[in-house]
Amino acid sequence: MNDALLAAVAAAHGTPTYVYDLDTVTDRFRRVERAFPGARVHYAVKANALGPLLAHLAALGAHAEALTLGELERALRAGFAPEHVVLGGPGHTPDLARRAAEVGVGLVSLDSVGAWEVWREVAAPATRFLVRLNPGFDPRTHEHLATGAAESKFGLPEGEAVAVAEEAAASGRLAGFHVHAGSMISDPEVARLVTEALEPLYRRFAGLELVDFGGGFAVPGPDLEAFAAPLLAFAERHGVTPVIEPGRYLVAESGVLLTRVLHVKEGGPVRHVIADAGMADLLRPALYGAAHPVRVVGTEAGSAGGGQAAAGVGPVSGRTASGPRGATAGRAPGSPAADDRPVDLDGPLCENADRLGRDVRLEGVGAGALLAVAVAGAYGFAMASNYASSLRPAQVVASGGGFTLASRREEPADLWRLEAPVGAPRPGASARETVAGLLASMDSPARAAAALLTGAADHLRPRLGRLEDLARAFGNELYRPLIGVGADAIRELDERVADHGEVARAVVATPEGDFVVTLARRPAGDRPGRWLVTGLARDLPGA
């Protein structure tokens, strides 16, 4: 993505914002297809679960690998066929298994004896099983990513894998075995070690259909063909279809995190560039010491395009973001702040680990500069959090030189969307007091209505059993709220409040049926006034 496009995205949607180039995703998917002919490519949804990106991969012909209920539902929503989903992960619960079986998930990877015990109890005649082997070797990657190491929690040691596989085979549903040795793997020797670990299992069990080699290809990409060679040879030798589950490789290089410089702190021994994105937006530097290339976006608007770095700023990121400081250590306090000193690129939160990069070369960068943190398409937004009530970034997808907003930036109200109202009911308070408190604490009438009829009504249910009780509880100085049933009642509600300033309406589902709530407020002087419940109705035909 060129600077003109990135600058235009920042101008349209602000910062921090993730931008994903779907054309790069297409390119990486085709590269994987070429390197693994005949393999089923299941995209690991955990790397980036944005709907349009998932839909793009599904349209390219990818299958999906999901880990949680949320990933499963996202994959289905984006258009992956359930029979093209492999459900993996160490945390299978009866609820997850029931839902997966109900929608017809084709393949399940059993990570433990416990997972098999869960699945044994679920009616899933169409589901086929893989048993995940812990191969017990060092996959030569960061310890957080070394899922194939013997001491990691993943998979089953060979003896247990055999026992689970025998039971699955006895039920006629064993499809094969699964190994995911780790992530960010660049040494093809790891692929050979995987096949070595699987060999005894494929000799022992006859009639298997698949072998799942997991994902884990590093970026920048390793030699995929060198990786593929031992895996494909293994699959051919045993007459099974190879399955792979790349996540990072397909999306990492498609993504950029745009962030803007807020301040540059020159005074201390280290030059700190404080940006508006940090560990809450991109956790990888803090979590893994990952070093993402960072550059200044050259032109704020109207660039001719095509250019990469501007103003002599290269995509250089020195040491790991959380590792020990190396060559630039020990700068004398008070030493002059030369512009060419590498900088720490820090975030806006109160944590030393809140950093996007250490010893980054960003010569001459000043407040207001727009930065592009590259290779951020995988495990970027996916690991973003609301830590320190940070608002998670907007996400934009780009293709063919254009872009569209795929997910808006969070607003403060999103932070408490799932919370009970601040004016939570006080034990012993009357219904009327409670309702008044709730209304006063609400910033939006729809939220007030929802809270009244869900949170508050839950609390008040013993006293609000009947519509008449509701009428009493919601009474206020302006109206006896109209309580009604049916479409006429709703029309009447609206007419009745029409000349009383702003009117809002919400439909709220409760165990007692759907309620329509109307609220109105009149200006009080120059202030908007307080929202008042003006009507409640329920049991609408078709509501």
Ligand SMILES: Cc1ncc(COP(=O)(O)O)c(C=O)c1O
């Ligand atoms: C079982 C499994 N498959 C696939 C992946 C995807 O790994 P990567 O994104 O490194 O390709 C992971 C990552 O954690 C995983 O646990």
